[in-house]
Structure formats: C-alpha cells, structure tokens
Amino acid sequence: MFSNRNQGAIARIQFALAGINAHINHDLPEAIVATCQVTGTTPDHGGTHYRDYTAINATLDSLVESAKRTLNVRLPGGALPPVSHLEDTFAAWNVSAARESAWQNAAHLWQLDTIPLLAASFVDMLDGFTTVISKALVPVP
Numbered sequence: 001m002f003s004n005r006n007q008g009a010i011a012r013i014q015f016a017l018a019g020i021n022a023h024i025n026h027d028l029p030e031a032i033v034a035t036c037q038v039t040g041t042t043p044d045h046g047g048t049h050y051r052d053y054t055a056i057n058a059t060l061d062s063l064v065e066s067a068k069r070t071l072n073v074r075l076p077g078g079a080l081p082p083v084s085h086l087e088d089t090f091a092a093w094n095v096s097a098a099r100e101s102a103w104q105n106a107a108h109l110w111q112l113d114t115i116p117l118l119a120a121s122f123v124d125m126l127d128g129f130t131t132v133i134s135k136a137l138v139p140v141p
Contacts, residue, residue: 016067018134024098025105026130030123032106033113043106053103057096064095 032043032053041049105126112119 013067014138017064018137020064020095021098021133021137022130024095024102025133026126028099028102029105029109029126032103033109036106036110043103043110045103045107050103054096054099057099060095060099 035041036043036049041047044050105122109119109122112122
C-alpha cells in the first residue's frame with residue numbers, strides 16, 4: 001500500500017478501508033485473546049463481553065458509510081467516475097461482518113492457545129487473509 005500511496009487513480013477511501021481491514025481482520029482477534037487472558041475471561045459468543053463488543057457495530061457501520069461518501073475521491077481530490085469497480089468492492093465489505101469474523105477468529109485462536117504451532121499457523125493464515133482483502137481494496141494498477 002505504501003508504494004501505491006501517490007497514485008492519482010486510487011481513492012482515499014481505498015486506503016482507509018484497507019487500514020480498517022488490517023485492524024479488524026488481523027489485529028482484533030489477537031487483541032480479543034490478549035484481553036481475555038488479562039481479564040480471565042473467554043471469547044464466548046453471546047456472553048456479556050460479546051454483547052459489549054457488538055454494541056458498537058451500528059455506529060462503526062454508519063461512520064464507514066459516511067467516510068465512503070466523504071473520501072470517495074482520488075488522492076489529489078478529484079471525484080471518481082460515478083460508476084466504478086470501487087462501488088462493487090466497497091458494497092461487499094461490511095464492518096459488522098468483519099468484526100463478527102474477527103470474534104470467531106479470536107475464539108479459534110483461543111482454542112489453539114495450548115498448541116503454539118497451530119496458533120502461529122492460524123495467525124499466519126490471518127495475515128494472508130488480510131493481505132488478500134487489502135489488495136482487493138487497493139489493487140496495484
């Protein structure tokens with residue numbers, strides 16, 4: 001992404017969503033596990049922590065929708081054409097769905113905690129998954 005940051009054909013929102021993607025799909029599962037370890041809890045689906053975790057989803061979704069309108073311009077500031085491949089790509093990406101996947105990945109990572117080799121392999125898989133999505137959001141021209 002850094003090597004493409006000055007290309008005029010790339011919209012600001014592409015970089016913003018790629019950053020959000022990296023945070024949610026890679027960092028968030030590890031942060032959930034680390035928080036559970038510190039607090040002596042587990043990443044149970046449907047528990048109090050899960051309800052707190054999902055309570056912010058509607059707010060985050062609305063912020064992303066607002067950012068899509070504000071940042072859907074090229075890097076120098078010119079508007080993108082009215083119909084572009086970006087609209088289809090962005091329509092397929094959803095904060096709430098990504099955060100749900102992150103919670104599930106944290107639960108898997110939690111279960112793998114006693115098997116360090118599998119846990120490391122799972123984190124490597126998250127790295128690859130995050131990279132693929134980021135490349136879809138910011139394709140190299």
